[in-house]
Amino acid sequence: MISEEQIPVLIIVVPLLGALLVNLAGLLTGRAGISLILTVAVLSLALAASVQTLLLVMEKGAISYRLGGWPPPFGIEYVIDHLNSLVLVVVNAVSLIAVVFSGRSVKAEIPSHKISLFYCILILLITGLSGMTITGDAFNLYVLLEISALTGYALIAVGEDRALMASFNYLILGTIGASLYLLGTGHLYIMTGSLNMGDLSSLLPSLYGSGAILTSFILITVGILIKMAFFPLHTWLPNSYSYAPTATSCIAAPLVTKVSVYVMLRSMFTIFTPAYVYSYLNISSLIVWLAVIAIVGGSLLALAQRDLKRMLTYLIVAEVGYMVGGAWLANRLGLTGTILHIVNDALMTLCLFMAAGTIAYRTGNLSLIASRDRHGSWDKSSGSGLAGLFKIMPFTMAAFTIAALSMIGVPPTAGFFSKWYLVLGAIEAEQWGYMAALIFSSLVNAVLFFRIFEIAYFEKSSGDMGIKRGESLEAPLSMLAPLGIVAVSLIILGIYSGDIVTHIIQFAVPLS
Amino acid sequence: MELLISSYNYWIYIILMMIGLYAMLAKNNLIKKIIGMSIFQTAIIVFYVSISAKKDATIPIIEHGKGHGHSAVISAMDYANPLPHVLMLTAIVVSVGTLGVALALAQKIYDRYKTLEEDEILEQLQEQAVSDSVMTSSGCDNDK
Numbered sequence: 315m316i317s318e319e320q321i322p323v324l325i326i327v328v329p330l331l332g333a334l335l336v337n338l339a340g341l342l343t344g345r346a347g348i349s350l351i352l353t354v355a356v357l358s359l360a361l362a363a364s365v366q367t368l369l370l371v372m373e374k375g376a377i378s379y380r381l382g383g384w385p386p387p388f389g390i391e392y393v394i395d396h397l398n399s400l401v402l403v404v405v406n407a408v409s410l411i412a413v414v415f416s417g418r419s420v421k422a423e424i425p426s427h428k429i430s431l432f433y434c435i436l437i438l439l440i441t442g443l444s445g446m447t448i449t450g451d452a453f454n455l456y457v458l459l460e461i462s463a464l465t466g467y468a469l470i471a472v473g474e475d476r477a478l479m480a481s482f483n484y485l486i487l488g489t490i491g492a493s494l495y496l497l498g499t500g501h502l503y504i505m506t507g508s509l510n511m512g513d514l515s516s517l518l519p520s521l522y523g524s525g526a527i528l529t530s531f532i533l534i535t536v537g538i539l540i541k542m543a544f545f546p547l548h549t550w551l552p553n554s555y556s557y558a559p560t561a562t563s564c565i566a567a568p569l570v571t572k573v574s575v576y577v578m579l580r581s582m583f584t585i586f587t588p589a590y591v592y593s594y595l596n597i598s599s600l601i602v603w604l605a606v607i608a609i610v611g612g613s614l615l616a617l618a619q620r621d622l623k624r625m626l627t628y629l630i631v632a633e634v635g636y637m638v639g640g641a642w643l644a645n646r647l648g649l650t651g652t653i654l655h656i657v658n659d660a661l662m663t664l665c666l667f668m669a670a671g672t673i674a675y676r677t678g679n680l681s682l683i684a685s686r687d688r689h690g691s692w693d694k695s696s697g698s699g700l701a702g703l704f705k706i707m708p709f710t711m712a713a714f715t716i717a718a719l720s721m722i723g724v725p726p727t728a729g730f731f732s733k734w735y736l737v738l739g740a741i742e743a744e745q746w747g748y749m750a751a752l753i754f755s756s757l758v759n760a761v762l763f764f765r766i767f768e769i770a771y772f773e774k775s776s777g778d779m780g781i782k783r784g785e786s787l788e789a790p791l792s793m794l795a796p797l798g799i800v801a802v803s804l805i806i807l808g809i810y811s812g813d814i815v816t817h818i819i820q821f822a823v824p825l826s
Numbered sequence: 827m828e829l830l831i832s833s834y835n836y837w838i839y840i841i842l843m844m845i846g847l848y849a850m851l852a853k854n855n856l857i858k859k860i861i862g863m864s865i866f867q868t869a870i871i872v873f874y875v876s877i878s879a880k881k882d883a884t885i886p887i888i889e890h891g892k893g894h895g896h897s898a899v900i901s902a903m904d905y906a907n908p909l910p911h912v913l914m915l916t917a918i919v920v921s922v923g924t925l926g927v928a929l930a931l932a933q934k935i936y937d938r939y940k941t942l943e944e945d946e947i948l949e950q951l952q953e954q955a956v957s958d959s960v961m962t963s964s965g966c967d968n969d970k
Contacts, residue, residue, distance in 0.1 A: 457920065460923070478935045493870055503909075
């Protein structure tokens with residue numbers, strides 16, 4: 315049996331070796347089916363390890379794991395506290411569900427000889443994301459950031475042909491972001507001679523006045539903001555996630571931005587302390603206003619989209635604004651809301667992308683409105699790809715509705731509670747602009763999703779799908795079951811969000 | 827002027843970085859963008875390696891220090907700092923990986939669009955978008 319102290323490292327080691335195993339098994343047997351089974355097994359183990367770690371942290375407090383037994387600050391240290399153990403469970407749970415869900419769409423979208431390679435890279439992406447979350451070393455974080463980014467570029471480029479340019483642009487911007495982070499880390503190293511996050515935070519207070527520390531803070535923050543697609547720097551995200559294969563967008567869209575938000579929180583709390591970030595720099599309200607612009611900008615751009623998946627990608631941009639703003643409100647409520655929103659938004663986004671993937675799998679048409687004819691005028695007769703879907707795919711649309719209501723922030727669903735904490739935080743910090751932006755974005759979400767409900771409920775489906783009206787063309791069970799689980803979990807998370815806050819998140823917030 | 831000379835390594839890395847950044851963002855040719863990316867990443871490697879240098883220091887192997895032998899006192903000032911070099915070995919691996927992915931993407935893009943100029947690719951993408959929407963609507967016309 316593996317002893318208790320070794321469990322945290324399994325979260326990284328199991329998928330890292332599992333990725334090689336999946337590739338090897340695919341090469342040796344030449345059968346694609348085995349890759350999916352192995353991937354699910356590997357991710358289940360990683361999920362079990364992360365749940366176990368969360369329970370350990372809840373019982374005993376933060377865990378420090380020394381890789382190779384080297385004591386920090388010389389060796390690389392994994393530090394798992396309430397914040398990242400929660401994020402780790404989310405990362406592993408979301409990726410497991412998404413992989414189970416997308417088994418069929420991978421078969422349909424990826425050439426069969428590439429499937430085992432695809433799963434291998436997919437597991438490496440998840441390893442990178444878990445690694446970014448678990449590590450307590452600033453340079454190690456850079457390496458894992460690049461592992462998740464490089465695999466992400468490859469996974470996006472597997473998609474249809476437009477995905478190639480999207481992936482290339484993502485690569486250019488992503489490299490700039492990661493390089494800025496590396497440069498910032500270099501400045502920290504010059505000033506302190508250390509790369510261990512805990513060590514850095516104890517060395518930094520005497521250097522707060524230094525320009526180099528300020529430079530490094532700016533470089534690291536801007537680098538991470540590029541990675542999380544914060545509004546003016548978001549340009550890589552919409553194309554990448556809308557042209558990527560369903561499996562990629564189901565995993566990358568909920569997780570990559572959320573893990574980047576976590577990295578921002580980690581750099582604010584652990585590398586630079588809250589005292590420096592909030593009190594010394596005094597830039598909180600500037601960044602909250604940038605977040606306001608991000609929320610409004612993301613929401614308005616979402617309104618302008620004509621394709622469901624593209625619309626969802628702009629909603630991610632708006633949601634990133636929520637979390638950045640909440641983190642910079644500089645009070646307990648705002649931070650609680652941000653951390654809760656990382657969990658909730660990961661699941662909401664997963665649910666929406668899974669529903670979109672299911673619809674695309676069945677109908678292949680995600681356009682929200684009629685397409686143009688050859689004269690450029692609207693062709694009303696062709697209709698939306700979503701028309702009449704409530705009759706055709708009732709269960710998929712039910713799950714979509716729950717996620718949409720959660721995105722709008724309707725009470726029993728999870729999205730309401732994190733938004734509630736964010737609004738309370740905004741009131742306490744007297745950031746009325748941010749509060750107005752949250753309400754504006756909720757209204758825009760309501761408009762967006764009710765427009766879709768209207769199309770899907772009232773409009774008659776056009777004949778071009780070869781479907782008789784009223785005939786059920788519900789998705790296969792292997793797609794519906796994970797979708798249903800996520801949709802139900804959105805409601806369960808909403809009901810138990812108070813427990814999550816009192817048992818986990820309140821210990822993760824560093825402010826008193 | 828003294829600031830310029832005393833910290834010339836920083837100026838070199840900043841200039842290199844700006845050249846790289848310019849190429850990444852402003853060049854039209856994808857390969858030039860990739861070259862810019864490489865310069866950008868190399869600038870950061872130069873930065874890291876240059877901070878580990880010290881006056882009159884040697885490579886960080888004990889025998890190479892002054893008064894070598896086990897009896898001599900080992901003074902850290904006699905050796906260059908090895909840690910940035912070690913970090914940069916990893917960063918070089920990362921940048922080679924990025925370069926590989928970028929070149930593979932460029933190759934795929936060339937296969938698909940028969941060009942590596944970004945404006946020509948965007949033109950083709952727009953034409954494709956227009957013809958796609960014409961195709962779907964004319965497909966509907968035929969159904970009726």
